[in-house]
Amino acid sequence: MRNIDEDNITDTFMGYMGSDMDPRLRVVLGCLVKHLHRFATEVNLTHEEWNKGIEFLEKAGRISNAQRHEFVLLSDVLGLSSLVDMLHSSPQGTSSSVLGPFHIPDSPPLPLGGDLRKDFPDPILLVKGTIKDPQGNPIPDATLDIWQTAPNGLYSSQDPDQETYSFHGIQSVGDDGRYAFTTLRPVEYTVPTDGPVGDILRACGRHPWRPAHLHFIVKADGYKTLVTEIFSADDPYLDQDTVFGVREDLIMRYQKMQASSFPDEGYDLSGKVDEPYWKVVFDLTLVPID
Numbered sequence: 001m002r003n004i005d006e007d008n009i010t011d012t013f014m015g016y017m018g019s020d021m022d023p024r025l026r027v028v029l030g031c032l033v034k035h036l037h038r039f040a041t042e043v044n045l046t047h048e049e050w051n052k053g054i055e056f057l058e059k060a061g062r063i064s065n066a067q068r069h070e071f072v073l074l075s076d077v078l079g080l081s082s083l084v085d086m087l088h089s090s091p092q093g094t095s096s097s098v099l100g101p102f103h104i105p106d107s108p109p110l111p112l113g114g115d116l117r118k119d120f121p122d123p124i125l126l127v128k129g130t131i132k133d134p135q136g137n138p139i140p141d142a143t144l145d146i147w148q149t150a151p152n153g154l155y156s157s158q159d160p161d162q163e164t165y166s167f168h169g170i171q172s173v174g175d176d177g178r179y180a181f182t183t184l185r186p187v188e189y190t191v192p193t194d195g196p197v198g199d200i201l202r203a204c205g206r207h208p209w210r211p212a213h214l215h216f217i218v219k220a221d222g223y224k225t226l227v228t229e230i231f232s233a234d235d236p237y238l239d240q241d242t243v244f245g246v247r248e249d250l251i252m253r254y255q256k257m258q259a260s261s262f263p264d265e266g267y268d269l270s271g272k273v274d275e276p277y278w279k280v281v282f283d284l285t286l287v288p289i290d
């Protein structure tokens, strides 16, 4: 095709794709390019604006490394990560929510009743619940991968003062589907703003805050893996999460407890709690693989 114009360029692109191309890639890439062409036409994109876009992508590439995932962050603040989550979240199960860029694989085992708070002085948060199927039956032998920030609002991978696996652990859940651990109440924090995604937030007049949350990845044989977060009910940013992760069923409510009610056994901290603490009971529902 030589007489390319604005009207035939999209069809010409489609025609350039080979017949032996992966069919799903043909659909996804074809549709992406169709929308890119339409977008450029609709906004009458100028060379200057297009160059700015390319510069932005180059900057995002330069700042990215094994710990810094600027493209994940971009997808998060644009709402794309949450949209993909929602497209594949089953209404019978707990809602999924953004993985975010700070998960680290292979966190150390966290025994049932284990403690993530370690030496931090803030009040303890006891978190427990049951991993269930949509009928409410406990799912045996699930694993729960847990991570959160330290009270300074930084994940261990962002903070040279924290150990690699600070506030990270993987719990193997027993036959009764019950999980339990102690930690600290999570805090609200800002997504990183020192890179090109921060420039976008500022250009849009947007704040960078996420409401306080705990991250979970729940896995069990025969069930779809659930990537989710649970959010503090009293958080001021609950209705304005900058990465669009909050769903009604993911809101956790704290109960204030007296020290004397802390379980006498079953927790690393049993017998060691002499201050009021917070408690959350939160069940998680997994849906079977079809």
Ligand code: BEZ
Pocket: 073, 076, 098, 099, 100, 101, 102, 191, 192, 210, 243
């Ligand atoms: C997080 O919750 O860890 C997160 C999610 C999206 C962007 C930045 C951080």
Ligand code: FE
Pocket: 100, 213, 215
């Ligand atoms: Fe987070």
